[in-house]
Amino acid sequence: MTRPDFTGIRPDVAEYITSLEQDTAQKLQELGQRDERIAQLETRVADIMQMLQNLQRLYFGKKSEKIRIPAMEDGAVQLSIFSQEEPASISQPVEPETVKVSGHKRKKKRTQEEIIADLPVVVHEHKIPQDQLSCPRCGNEELEYIGKELVYTEYVRVPAHVDRHDHYVEKYVCHACEEGTGACENCPYAGTDACKTCADRPRTVIITGNLPEEYRHPFIKGSKASSSVFSQILYEKFELGLPEYRQEKEWERLGFPLSRQTMSNWILRADKDYMQPLTVYMLKTVKDESNVVNCDETPVKILDEKTENGNPRKCHMWVVRSGKYEPKQIVVFNYRPSRAGKVPTGILAGYNHYFICDGYSGYNDLGRGAIRCGCWAHLRRKFYDSILNHNMDLPSLGREGVRYCDRLFRIEERLENVDPEERLRVRRKESLPIVEEFYTWLEARDPAYKGQKEAITYARNQKAELMRFLDDGRIPISNNAAENAIRPFVIGRKNWLFCKSNDGAVAAADAYSLVETAKANGLDVMKYLNYVFRKIPVADGNLSDVFIESLMPWNETVRAECQRGYI
Numbered sequence: 001m002t003r004p005d006f007t008g009i010r011p012d013v014a015e016y017i018t019s020l021e022q023d024t025a026q027k028l029q030e031l032g033q034r035d036e037r038i039a040q041l042e043t044r045v046a047d048i049m050q051m052l053q054n055l056q057r058l059y060f061g062k063k064s065e066k067i068r069i070p071a072m073e074d075g076a077v078q079l080s081i082f083s084q085e086e087p088a089s090i091s092q093p094v095e096p097e098t099v100k101v102s103g104h105k106r107k108k109k110r111t112q113e114e115i116i117a118d119l120p121v122v123v124h125e126h127k128i129p130q131d132q133l134s135c136p137r138c139g140n141e142e143l144e145y146i147g148k149e150l151v152y153t154e155y156v157r158v159p160a161h162v163d164r165h166d167h168y169v170e171k172y173v174c175h176a177c178e179e180g181t182g183a184c185e186n187c188p189y190a191g192t193d194a195c196k197t198c199a200d201r202p203r204t205v206i207i208t209g210n211l212p213e214e215y216r217h218p219f220i221k222g223s224k225a226s227s228s229v230f231s232q233i234l235y236e237k238f239e240l241g242l243p244e245y246r247q248e249k250e251w252e253r254l255g256f257p258l259s260r261q262t263m264s265n266w267i268l269r270a271d272k273d274y275m276q277p278l279t280v281y282m283l284k285t286v287k288d289e290s291n292v293v294n295c296d297e298t299p300v301k302i303l304d305e306k307t308e309n310g311n312p313r314k315c316h317m318w319v320v321r322s323g324k325y326e327p328k329q330i331v332v333f334n335y336r337p338s339r340a341g342k343v344p345t346g347i348l349a350g351y352n353h354y355f356i357c358d359g360y361s362g363y364n365d366l367g368r369g370a371i372r373c374g375c376w377a378h379l380r381r382k383f384y385d386s387i388l389n390h391n392m393d394l395p396s397l398g399r400e401g402v403r404y405c406d407r408l409f410r411i412e413e414r415l416e417n418v419d420p421e422e423r424l425r426v427r428r429k430e431s432l433p434i435v436e437e438f439y440t441w442l443e444a445r446d447p448a449y450k451g452q453k454e455a456i457t458y459a460r461n462q463k464a465e466l467m468r469f470l471d472d473g474r475i476p477i478s479n480n481a482a483e484n485a486i487r488p489f490v491i492g493r494k495n496w497l498f499c500k501s502n503d504g505a506v507a508a509a510d511a512y513s514l515v516e517t518a519k520a521n522g523l524d525v526m527k528y529l530n531y532v533f534r535k536i537p538v539a540d541g542n543l544s545d546v547f548i549e550s551l552m553p554w555n556e557t558v559r560a561e562c563q564r565g566y567i
Contacts, residue, residue: 167211169210184202219533220273230266236250239525243496267507271510276506281548281549283320285328294479294481296486297360298486299317300335301313315335317333317335317486318334318343319489323475324476324481333486335505355371357482372468376477376478378479379466383398383399384398398452420472427469427470517552523562531561536551
């Protein structure tokens with residue numbers, strides 16, 4: 001706009017007009033700043049509302065990340081069940097390539113009837129009393145037995161109980177030696193001081209039997225603990241999430257008063273003697289024999305670890321799990337008071353293959369020696385949480401991001417049981433174009449508020465790690481294996497809440513390692529624990545690698561014993 005010519009106008013009027021222009025420009029600038037501030041506040045309000053809805057859903061809503069309408073994915077049109085008209089255009093889904101699965105037999109799931117068929121059977125035969133054994137029609141008493149009829153079947157629970165096992169050995173005495181040997185009859189030193197040191201002197205000889213090797217070494221010397229009682233304590237706490245104070249009531253009901261302090265002492269003692277050598281060997285096996293490992297961590301409260309304010313310090317439980325496609329399935333928990341980057345680096349010291357984790361920067365140092373891989377499940381969760389009310393019906397940036405991730409996961413479902421070479425080939429043919437399309441779409445996106453910005457920033461910063469699964473068919477697309485392994489610990493933590501000391505946290509980590517590794521290998525946890533704690537005292541502290549290997553859940557002998565029902 002051209003400024004008017006004020007020539008010939010009185011100086012005071014010209015000055016007033018100039019001042020008015022300056023005020024107007026200042027007001028316009030202030031209005032622009034105010035509009036910018038309003039836009040920022042609106043974005044902040046939208047972000048806060050999204051956070052509020054996420055918190056409300058966390059406490060009151062469902063936790064599942066499943067999409068309610070799968071038909072809406074990949075641009076498909078949702079058809080109305082009341083409409084008889086064909087849609088104007090329906091995008092035809094691309095037929096996926098058929099993947100040949102070789103060398104794999106899917107294990108048939110046992111039915112309920114097949115499972116209960118293994119239960120012991122108690123037969124109750126209700127015979128006809130002798131005085132009623134006659135024909136009601138003619139009174140004949142010479143009836144012929146033709147069999148029996150099953151009226152109904154019921155399943156009876158046999159209450160648990162505690163038995164006391166006293167181990168005795170036989171003792172024999174030789175009375176012939178009480179009179180001495182034949183040389184004593186004419187011995188001139190008989191009855192003298194020299195007789196006391198003579199090998200032929202009269203004395204009492206007692207022969208005592210030996211315990212079998214299996215019972216020669218008590219589980220915990222000086223206590224009444226047995227492998228079965230201790231296995232039950234571990235199973236209930238670290239598999240069922242039952243704290244000691246609740247177990248205390250159950251043991252009392254069984255007629256065997258067992259205090260929570262005694263149980264805690266047994267766990268600490270058994271951890272130092274038995275569990276720690278087993279988990280150290282398991283971690284060594286993971287690092288030496290695994291090409292891919294999964295990593296994750298979760299906080300745990302330790303009462304003895306205090307902050308400067310005197311509050312319990314938030315420590316962390318770390319988990320390292322062998323990859324999904326590794327031949328040996330191993331889960332190892334490690335307790336550390338810190339979440340610093342030196343912790344995973346120290347746990348996996350010497351490991352230089354692939355490891356999968358989330359975007360936490362604490363894994364950066366570990367990535368300098370090993371090869372870091374990203375998790376598409378974490379990325380999908382960030383996009384999913386950015387959707388308002390998780391409503392997949394409404395178009396949004398978050399919904400599009402979730403759909404890209406789901407397309408990749410559907411391909412992985414088809415590749416579940418193929419060999420790594422075939423999996424890599426299909427990934428490069430089908431998954432790679434989707435990943436490239438996703439990042440092309442992502443570069444043009446401008447996030448509306450913080451929730452979307454967080455997902456976009458995560459995807460951009462983790463691009464190299466997220467694309468790593470395209471380099472090797474053994475790399476899983478997500479870190480779900482580690483999250484599934486650490487979930488039982490998180491659930492148990494809701495019950496027992498905290499650990500008293502660092503030693504207690506270490507014992508909990510070792511116990512969870514045994515429990516979760518047994519589950520990862522398809523074993524009955526209770527049977528496996530009892531097998532291990534019956535066998536390991538026999539070594540009497542001489543725990544060589546060969547002996548420990550014979551106790552691992554992937555050992556064929558162990559698997560056979562647990563399937564046979566070792567209790």
